[in-house]
């Protein structure tokens with residue numbers, strides 16, 4: 001009887017464990033060598049020089065390609081390095097359509113660096129096909145989507161955009177950082193390229209900086225392989241090992257992140273100091289239906305608005321278990337103030353037009369006990385209200 005393909009939990013737990021042919025080591029070793037002997041002139045073991053190919057990195061790259069249902073994977077020194085490698089595909093005069101609400105670093109790379117090379121971008125609500133159509137130009141080459149977006153959790157229908165893009169000969173690139181292949185696989189929905197800040201959920205422990213790219217199709221895979229090697233922003237062997245170690249527990253962590261985030265988000269919807277909670281797992285979120293259809297779960301990060309911007313400073317001062325720090329996706333809970341941290345490089349009028357204003361806080365919910373997180377938040381919010389209002393909100 002033919003065996004069913006392994007479930008994603010098993011594939012994650014087993015990353016690298018059947019690849020080491022010499023000793024049978026169940027975790028793949030770190031090959032630190034930068035150069036490899038050639039058996040003779042014109043021959044190679046398959047490994048020549050570390051930037052081009054490294055055995056440890058290769059196991060990681062093959063794993064992420066498989067997990068994302070793509071053809072090739074590329075490990076980069078950061079999420080930004082992965083984005084730069086992808087954007088290097090474009091030439092002077094090319095135009096991109098990009099999600100309106102977007103990680104600030106991606107915006108900065110496009111606005112301040114790619115623009116110098118003559119690559120322009122239009123920022124639109126990528127869930128609005130009319131807006132996409134209106135922003136399309138004769139020189140448009142690609143659509144770049146974040147879904148959910150960071151920090152406002154806007155959801156884009158990946159399949160609908162990919163179908164539209166393919167019809168117009170455009171490629172679709174999806175930043176899948178917030179959901180990971182455990183919950184969402186954009187290539188199965190028609191995307192051409194997936195990118196990750198693996199610093200976040202894939203690494204999962206707030207201790208490794210990495211980026212991953214997955215491509216579908218021979219031509220794109222060859223092009224990104226050329227750029228990956230030529231630009232050289234590749235991941236080191238030890239960081240590749242560390243990232244795979246984190247990925248082995250991705251399924252367990254994502255399930256816990258999701259259940260904790262749902263519990264905390266539900267609590268916040270009932271707190272009198274909170275104006276709004278942006279989390280696609282909540283049934284009244286505008287992207288709830290699409291998210292439910294295209295993903296098998298929800299990210300562990302969400303944003304919320306306090307009723308008064310003056311609450312922000314005391315909330316950040318009073319949280320104890322939750323750290324006021326600038327990242328997401330790790331086992332430790334972190335709270336970020338996007339307007340002055342992650343999204344500070346986006347011009348204030350663009351930021352505020354999408355809703356990233358001075359009342360917005362972003363919460364990356366870790367894997368601690370949900371009750372402890374709720375208690376920490378409740379205490380900090382009540383202390384903030386008491387300081388600002390001199391009492392409890394009515």
Ligand SMILES: Cc1ncc(COP(=O)(O)O)c(C=O)c1O
Pocket residue numbers: 078079080081103105106146150175177178196197198199209210211
């Ligand atoms: C959605 C998203 N994409 C890309 C990046 C950039 O990744 P890195 O910090 O690993 O360079 C980040 C970083 O926060 C992110 O949140």
